[in-house]
Amino acid sequence: MADDKDSGEMRLQEIQKKIKDAFEVFDHESNDTVDVREIGTIIRSLGCCPSEGELHDLIAEDLLSQVSSRMVEEEEPTGYIRLEKFLPMMVKVLLERRYRPIPEDLLLQAFEVLDSAKEGFLTKEELVKYMTEEGEPFTQEEMEEMLSAALDPETNTIQYRDYLAMMVIDEN
Amino acid sequence: MGSGSSTPHHFVLQKAESAFKAAVLIQRWYRRYIARLEMRRRCTWSIFQSIEYAGQQDQVKLHDFFSYLVDHFTPSSHNERSFLSCMFTEKRLLKDPEMEKYCDYESIEVPDCYTGPHLSFPLLPDHATALVEAFKQKKQLHARYVLNILHEARSHLMQLPNINRLSTGYSEEITVCGDLHGQLDDLIFIFYKNGLPSPERSYVFNGDFVDRGKDSIEILMILFAFMLVYPKEFHLNRGNHEDHIVNLRYGFTKEVMHKYKVNGKKILKMLQEVFCWLPLATLIDGKVLITHGGISDKTNLELLEKLERHKIISTMKYTKKPEKEKLVEEGRSSSPWFPLKSRSVPSSPLRLSPQKGSRSASIPCSFIPNRKEISKRVRKSVQLELEKCWQQVGFSEFKIQEELPFFPPESELDPCDLQGVDYEEWKQVADILWSDPMPQEGCKANTVRGEGCYFGPNVTEQMLQKHSLQFLIRSHECKPEGYEFCHNRKVLTIFSASNYYEVGSNRGAYVKLGRDLIPHIVQYQANKATHTLTMRQRISRVEESALRALREKLFAHSSSLLGAFKSYDLDGTNFITLSDWSAAVESVLHLGLPWRVLRPQLVTHTTNNMLEYTSWLDDLAKEQLSHENIQSSLLEVLYRNRSNLETIFRIIDSDHSGLISFDEFRQIWKLFSSHMNIDISDESICDLARSIDFNKDGNIDINEFLEAFRLVEQSYLEDKDLELKNSETSHSSCSSHGIH
Numbered sequence: 001m002a003d004d005k006d007s008g009e010m011r012l013q014e015i016q017k018k019i020k021d022a023f024e025v026f027d028h029e030s031n032d033t034v035d036v037r038e039i040g041t042i043i044r045s046l047g048c049c050p051s052e053g054e055l056h057d058l059i060a061e062d063l064l065s066q067v068s069s070r071m072v073e074e075e076e077p078t079g080y081i082r083l084e085k086f087l088p089m090m091v092k093v094l095l096e097r098r099y100r101p102i103p104e105d106l107l108l109q110a111f112e113v114l115d116s117a118k119e120g121f122l123t124k125e126e127l128v129k130y131m132t133e134e135g136e137p138f139t140q141e142e143m144e145e146m147l148s149a150a151l152d153p154e155t156n157t158i159q160y161r162d163y164l165a166m167m168v169i170d171e172n
Numbered sequence: 173m174g175s176g177s178s179t180p181h182h183f184v185l186q187k188a189e190s191a192f193k194a195a196v197l198i199q200r201w202y203r204r205y206i207a208r209l210e211m212r213r214r215c216t217w218s219i220f221q222s223i224e225y226a227g228q229q230d231q232v233k234l235h236d237f238f239s240y241l242v243d244h245f246t247p248s249s250h251n252e253r254s255f256l257s258c259m260f261t262e263k264r265l266l267k268d269p270e271m272e273k274y275c276d277y278e279s280i281e282v283p284d285c286y287t288g289p290h291l292s293f294p295l296l297p298d299h300a301t302a303l304v305e306a307f308k309q310k311k312q313l314h315a316r317y318v319l320n321i322l323h324e325a326r327s328h329l330m331q332l333p334n335i336n337r338l339s340t341g342y343s344e345e346i347t348v349c350g351d352l353h354g355q356l357d358d359l360i361f362i363f364y365k366n367g368l369p370s371p372e373r374s375y376v377f378n379g380d381f382v383d384r385g386k387d388s389i390e391i392l393m394i395l396f397a398f399m400l401v402y403p404k405e406f407h408l409n410r411g412n413h414e415d416h417i418v419n420l421r422y423g424f425t426k427e428v429m430h431k432y433k434v435n436g437k438k439i440l441k442m443l444q445e446v447f448c449w450l451p452l453a454t455l456i457d458g459k460v461l462i463t464h465g466g467i468s469d470k471t472n473l474e475l476l477e478k479l480e481r482h483k484i485i486s487t488m489k490y491t492k493k494p495e496k497e498k499l500v501e502e503g504r505s506s507s508p509w510f511p512l513k514s515r516s517v518p519s520s521p522l523r524l525s526p527q528k529g530s531r532s533a534s535i536p537c538s539f540i541p542n543r544k545e546i547s548k549r550v551r552k553s554v555q556l557e558l559e560k561c562w563q564q565v566g567f568s569e570f571k572i573q574e575e576l577p578f579f580p581p582e583s584e585l586d587p588c589d590l591q592g593v594d595y596e597e598w599k600q601v602a603d604i605l606w607s608d609p610m611p612q613e614g615c616k617a618n619t620v621r622g623e624g625c626y627f628g629p630n631v632t633e634q635m636l637q638k639h640s641l642q643f644l645i646r647s648h649e650c651k652p653e654g655y656e657f658c659h660n661r662k663v664l665t666i667f668s669a670s671n672y673y674e675v676g677s678n679r680g681a682y683v684k685l686g687r688d689l690i691p692h693i694v695q696y697q698a699n700k701a702t703h704t705l706t707m708r709q710r711i712s713r714v715e716e717s718a719l720r721a722l723r724e725k726l727f728a729h730s731s732s733l734l735g736a737f738k739s740y741d742l743d744g745t746n747f748i749t750l751s752d753w754s755a756a757v758e759s760v761l762h763l764g765l766p767w768r769v770l771r772p773q774l775v776t777h778t779t780n781n782m783l784e785y786t787s788w789l790d791d792l793a794k795e796q797l798s799h800e801n802i803q804s805s806l807l808e809v810l811y812r813n814r815s816n817l818e819t820i821f822r823i824i825d826s827d828h829s830g831l832i833s834f835d836e837f838r839q840i841w842k843l844f845s846s847h848m849n850i851d852i853s854d855e856s857i858c859d860l861a862r863s864i865d866f867n868k869d870g871n872i873d874i875n876e877f878l879e880a881f882r883l884v885e886q887s888y889l890e891d892k893d894l895e896l897k898n899s900e901t902s903h904s905s906c907s908s909h910g911i912h
Binding site: 010013014017018021022024025026028029031040041042043044045048049050051052101102106107109110111113114130131134135136137138142145146148149167 | 190191192193194195196197198199200201202203204205206207208210211214215218611612706707708749750751754766767768769
C-alpha cells in the first residue's frame, strides 16, 4: 500500500479539492471570492455543524480581511471572503474534525427536553416559542419552513420522533 | 451548578439552561440541513444551465458547419445543386402577391365539426378573450384563423418602427413580461393575476414566446390577437427564438407540424414573414430600454432605428449581400465556426473566463489568424469524405473550388433570394437579441451561446449615459426568482416562464412600471403541485430531474469516459480513486460542474474509496436504455447527438413531410460526424441507415426514429408524475423523493 505520508498528502489534496469545489458553487464572479453571507452554507455543506455563534467567531477571527477593531455581537458581517483565506482555515477545521454533526439520539433528547409534558409531541405554539425565542432564534422564514415539514396539520402538533426519523432517512 | 440542592429556584434555572441548550442543538442541526439543501439547489441549477447552454453551442456548431459547406462547395450537377440549395438557402417570398397566394387562408374551409373558437376580422376584444378561454379548455384554433391572424399581425407590425416608443403618460402603468417559451399556464396566470390587456393596462412582452414549451402557437395567437385589438397598448419585442432556424431545434416547428398536419407548412412559412417584422426594442418615456438579450459596446440606437429589420430572417445565419465579400470575422465575432480538436467546448456559464479572475480575456478570437491553415486542412479531409459519399449515391464527380471565397452568382440559385443586410447591421441585431450581462467590466464574445456578447457594468453605464437612460430591462436568462438585478441595479432581467427546467425549479416574474418608472416586481409559480410540497420535496424533485439529465449525458459519453478512466488506471486494476473520477469526468464533459460536490449522487458503490469504473458505466447504461438493452457505441453516439440529428433531419426535410431519403441521411450524417470528430466507420453508417429505414422503402420516418429515444424519456417522466401525484394525495412526506 502507499506510504502513510503519501496517503496523508493525497488525503490533504482531496480535501482541498473538495473545499474548492464547494466554494466555487458560490463564486458568482469567478474571481475566487464569495459573499460572506454564503460562508455558513459552504461550511455546513462540507459536513460541519457549527452553531451561529461558532460561525460568527470563525468569520470574525479568521476570515474577514478587514475586521473592525471591535466587532459588535449583533452586527451582521458584510463583505467578501477570499478562497486563499478560506482554504487553509477550512482544511484545519476538517482535519481537526471540528463542529461534528449531531447524533440522532442526542437530537431526540433535545426534543424531549422541550417536551415538558412528556407526551411525545410538541404543540405548534411550543415549538414556535422555543425556536424563535430561545437559543439562536430562527427567522420567520426558517420557522415557516421547518413547520411546513414538521407540523401535522390535523393535530397541529409536531410528532418529533416521526419527524426526526423522516429527516434522517432523507439525509442518507 | 448546585451540589444537589433542589430549591425550586435552582431547578427552574437548570431547566431554563437545558431548554436553551436543547434549542441551540435543534437549531444547529436544522440550519445544517437547510445549508445542504441550498447546496443541492445550486448544483441542480448549474446542471440545468450547463446542459442548456451546451445544447445551444451544439446548435451553433451545426450551423457553422452548414455555412461552411455552403461557402466551400460548388455543386456541379443539378441534383447536387438542388439538394444543397434546398438545405441551405431560403426561398424568400418577398413579393406580396406571391406570398398571399402561398399562404392564402381564404380558400381554407372551416368544417362544421370544428369546435374551436370562431374569429371574424377585424378582431374585437371579445375575440381575444374568447381565444384565452378556448385555449384554457385545450381547444385548438383552426388553421384558417391562424393564418388570418398572422396576416393581420404582419400588416400591423410592418407599420411599427424598429424601436417602439411608449409613454407612461398614455397608460399609467406598463407591465413588462419576459420569456414565456410556450408555457401557456404562465401567460394565463399573468392575465389572471395582473388583468387582461386593455386601454388602461399596457403590456410589453419581451421576446421568446415560443419553443421548448408545448403551447407556443397558442401563446402567439393570444399575443397577436391582443396586439391587433389594442395596438397602442400591447407591444412585442423580438427574441432570439423568434427565428425559424432556432425553432427547428427547439420544438416550435415540431409543434406546428404536429398540431396542423395539413396547413403546417403554410403556417411556418408565414411565421418567418411575421417574426422578422417584430420590433427590436421598446423605449419607455425615453428612459427605460427594453431588449430581449441586452447590449454590446457597439450597440448604436441610431443604426438600429434605421436598418431594415425585416431583412434579418434569422440571427443565426448571416446572409450576405451578393456584391460584398465573404464575412470576415472581426475580433469579437461569434465563436469559431470549426470545432478545433485541441480546444475544448467552452464550459458552463459559471466559468465565464477560462483563466479565473482574468477580466479581459476574450476567448475564441485568438484562433482567427490560423483559420486559413485550418480550413485548408479541413477542406482536404472533407473533400475526400464528400467524394466517397457522392460516389456511393451515384452523383457524378465534382470539384471543390480552390480559391476562397466562393459565392454562387445569383442566377444559378434562381428561386433563392440572398438579399441581406450589412454585416454590421446584422451584428447590431444579433447583439440585442443574444447578449448576457456579466459582472466583470468589458465586453467580450458570448461563447456560451455562440452569438452576441457578454457586457459588463461599464458598457451598461456608457449606454445609459449616451442616451440619457435610467436602466435596461432584458430577459433571455432563466433566474431562480424570476428576476434579477445586476450592474448596480441598472439592468433588470425578467423571466416569465416559471418551472422552466422542471416543476419547482424557478419562479416566474413580471415587472410593472408607473409614471415614476420605479420597477415593481410580481413573482409567481404557475403550478399548484409545487405549493403542496415542502422546500425539501421541491428541491428533491428538481434535483432528480437534473441528475437524470446529467446521467444521460454521462452515458452518452461512455466510450470517452472509459478511455479517460483507463488513463488513470495504468495498472489495469479496474479501479480508480474518486478524485480521479472527478477529474476524468470533467475532462470529458467540460460542463464546469462541481463534480466532487455532486459525486455522492452519481457514484453510489465504492470500495475503500475506490470506484470500479466498468461496472459504474454498465449501471449507467442499464438505466438509460430500454428493455431491449442494445449496447453499441453507435447507439450511444446517436443518443448524444439526437438533438443535432433531429435538427438536421428537419432541415433536410424541407417540405416538412416527416420523411427523408435514406441516401440524404447517410450523406449528411457522414459529413456531420467527421466534422464533429465522431469516430464512425463507413460500414456502421450504412448499417445504421439501413436499420432505421424501417419499411425498406428508401425513406426514413423522422418521428419513428426519434420515438425510440423519446420512449425512454417518456417512461421516466410518467413515473415521476405518478410519484408526485401519490405524494400529494397522501400527506405523509415521501422518502421516495430522497436522494439515492
